[in-house]
Amino acid sequence: MRCQICKIVVCLALILVAGCSSQTGYVPPPQGGIQGKPIGEANLKGTPLNDPKWRAMGITTVEEKERFLKEKEIFENRDIHFDFDSYALTDEAKAILNEKAEFLRKYPLVTVTIEGHCDERGTNEYNLALGERRAHSAWQYLVNLGIDPDRMTMISYGEEKPIAFGHDEASWAKNRRAHFVVHH
Amino acid sequence: MRCITRLIFFISICILFGNSIGFSRVYIDITEPSFKKLPIAIPDFRSQTAAYLNISKDIADVLRNDLKLSGAFNVLNPAGFLENPQKMGVTSSDISFSSWKSLGADYLVTGLYSTDGISLHLELRFFDVISGKMLLGQAYDGKFDTMREMVHRFADEILKILTGEPGVFSTKIAFVNKVKDAQRLYMVDFDGYKPLLLTPEEKLVVSPTWDPEGKYIAYVSYIKNRMRLNLFEVASGSISSFPNLSEIIIAPRFHPTKPLLAVTLNRNKNSNIYLVSMDGTIVDVLITGWSIDIPGSWSPDGRKLAYVSGETGGPQVYVYDLDTRTKYRLTYTGDYNTSPSWSPDGEWIAYSSRINGYHQIFITRPDGSEVYQLTYGNYNNEAPVWSPDGRMIAFQSNRKGKYSIWVMLKNGREQRLLTNMEGEQKFPAWSPRF
Structure with missing residues (x-):
């Protein structure tokens, strides 16, 4: 809570600084062609971002936005993996979920879809159910870490949407996963 | 579904009491291990007009394939048939059952059709070669492109006569x-x-x-x-x-x-x-x-x-x-x-x-x-x-x-x-x- 207040104070300060700089420096209108952007004091803290969509998420500078997009990419690209016919979380999966919780805490306004996937060896409909359990395991763990359950929806693709197409353990291991998609 | 079951039951009763084919029949179970496939002859169907002779074999093939897929029939190869399908009789009085018997057929289906390419009239008859009796005769009228459907329906009926349960050829x-x-x-x-x-x-x-x-x-x-x-x-x-x-x-x-x-x-x-x-x-x-x-x-x-x-x-x-x-x-x-x-x-x-x-x-x-x-x-x-x-x-x-x-x-x-x-x-x- 205190941290939240700190953040708000920092944000307000940034907005004030940005506001001041725009009063001191004259910004000429663009006259066609590629133009350099004027650099003011505020750039030391970040280029202000005026898009209300981002500001609503608490992201007020270009740098923050870029950091968010980078972290989002890592968040989405890092699946957690499961053993054959299992939906129990491995220690490695738990470690990755801890990181995911951190991201979700840092950006409290994003929502996420947790997708459960399976390898091709089970039967199709049972795999849809197994995928659901895998998504649920991840969901449960994140809820236990304090993430608002309503921010996370689940879906199961079973074995219908593989990312590796071989018929061997290497491919199967990649496909036994929960995948995370961020909405913002 | 229940309605259909009742209808089938009703039809079965009709067949058993009061229908022309109401002789008592022992139904066969084609999935019994001892079951031997029933030999059936299906010559190409006869066209009533010179046009559309080319579909004579195609329509018959639909029925041959259905009965073969049912697992109940040994569909005899028409290449060995003696009569010209465009000239042979299609009703009991005109069929030489003894010659079909000598070819090894226990059953026979004849078909007769006329079409202008838009509508189709199709008559199909199913015979017991041994007794020389017609077991089933059906006439179908409809659009030409319902041809396969007509044949499937007839195949369904053939299975019903032999086994007591219609086929699933129209499913x-x-x-x-x-x-x-x-x-x-x-x-x-x-x-x-x-x-x-x-x-x-x-x-x-x-x-x-x-x-x-x-x-x-x-x-x-x-x-x-x-x-x-x-x-x-x-x-x-x-x-x-x-x-x-x-x-x-x-x-x-x-x-x-x-x-x-x-x-x-x-x-x-x-x-x-x-x-x-x-x-x-x-x-x-x-x-x-x-x-x-x-x-x-x-x-x-x-x-x-x-x-x-x-x-x-x-x-x-x-x-x-x-x-x-x-x-x-x-x-x-x-x-x-x-x-x-x-x-x-x-x-x-x-x-x-x-x-x-x-x-x-x-x-x-x-x-x-x-x-x-x-x-x-x-x-x-x-x-x-x-x-x-x-x-x-x-x-x-x-x-x-x-x-x-x-x-x-x-x-x-x-x-x-x-x-x-x-x-x-x-x-x-x-x-x-x-």
């Missing part, structure tokens, strides 16, 4: 076909003719299930990273969605007698098997618990549900009794038993069981006695579903490298490829009789 099999990244709903005739794409707009669908009257196919569709339960109307081709049931929707199965579906939903983040009405209202909760539970198949009377549960670890088949609200475990052999399917007469449950790393199809009695393995091999045979006459089972197999839909007799014999087409075909769902 269809729905399935899901994956071509590149798109996985869509299709439907194909019993004989594999003309697979039709039903949902061109969809990107990913699974788990088609027919309603008991064959008017709708419900299936699960993925739209924008969400699962929806959709309803395809066969007559119009229109698609509607059930109201948002849950974020998870798995294995919907129409109830055999009431407008209800059993389906696994995840409500309040806990997945259970629910009974849902056609307007999306939850009517009942059937199976609850923390393990995986998904519907498999209703008993024909709708009072029991065979389902798959992971409550002891690997998936096993269970039966839930809706009257007593009790359950029992059906499968004890093997550690991966899924996809139960109840036979239309209620006497068997087919399912797939993994042995030596491959899924194979088995049948057992609903009390778990008498277990028979129907498929073998170093490939998967999965997702069995019964034909509405209970004589055949459709399933998915990857025996040719990719998955296709196959059909076999319920004794495991006569396995044939149903879907010979681009892509991978899975999730077979056999229609009821229309």
Whole structure:
């Protein structure tokens, strides 16, 4: 809570600084062609971002936005993996979920879809159910870490949407996963 | 369905008492081990006009193929026939039964047709060669493109006369076909003719299930990273969605007698098997618990549900009794038993069981006695579903490298490829009789 207040104070300060700089420096209108952007004091803290969509998420500078997009990419690209016919979380999966919780805490306004996937060896409909359990395991763990359950929806693709197409353990291991998609 | 059953019963009574073919007959069971295929001769059909002679063989081929696929007939090669089909008689008085007998035929079908290319008049007659009697005669009138349908209907009737139960030649099999990244709903005739794409707009669908009257196919569709339960109307081709049931929707199965579906939903983040009405209202909760539970198949009377549960670890088949609200475990052999399917007469449950790393199809009695393995091999045979006459089972197999839909007799014999087409075909769902 205190941290939240700190953040708000920092944000307000940034907005004030940005506001001041725009009063001191004259910004000429663009006259066609590629133009350099004027650099003011505020750039030391970040280029202000005026898009209300981002500001609503608490992201007020270009740098923050870029950091968010980078972290989002890592968040989405890092699946957690499961053993054959299992939906129990491995220690490695738990470690990755801890990181995911951190991201979700840092950006409290994003929502996420947790997708459960399976390898091709089970039967199709049972795999849809197994995928659901895998998504649920991840969901449960994140809820236990304090993430608002309503921010996370689940879906199961079973074995219908593989990312590796071989018929061997290497491919199967990649496909036994929960995948995370961020909405913002 | 019940209506149809009654109608069949009524017709059977008519045949037994007071019909011209009402002699007492011992019905044959084509799936008995001792069964010997019935030799039948089907010469090309006779055209009443000089035009459209070219379809003479094609129409006869539809019937030859149906009867061959039934597993009940040995369809004699027409190349060995002596008479010119365009000149031979088609009614008892004009048929030389002794010469058909000498060719080894016990049964004979003759066909006579006339067409202008738009409408078609088709007369078909089925004879017992030994007694020289006509067992069935039917005339069909309709549009030319209903030709196959007419022949299928006649083949259905032939099976009824011989076995007491009509054939399923006019039924269809729905399935899901994956071509590149798109996985869509299709439907194909019993004989594999003309697979039709039903949902061109969809990107990913699974788990088609027919309603008991064959008017709708419900299936699960993925739209924008969400699962929806959709309803395809066969007559119009229109698609509607059930109201948002849950974020998870798995294995919907129409109830055999009431407008209800059993389906696994995840409500309040806990997945259970629910009974849902056609307007999306939850009517009942059937199976609850923390393990995986998904519907498999209703008993024909709708009072029991065979389902798959992971409550002891690997998936096993269970039966839930809706009257007593009790359950029992059906499968004890093997550690991966899924996809139960109840036979239309209620006497068997087919399912797939993994042995030596491959899924194979088995049948057992609903009390778990008498277990028979129907498929073998170093490939998967999965997702069995019964034909509405209970004589055949459709399933998915990857025996040719990719998955296709196959059909076999319920004794495991006569396995044939149903879907010979681009892509991978899975999730077979056999229609009821229309």
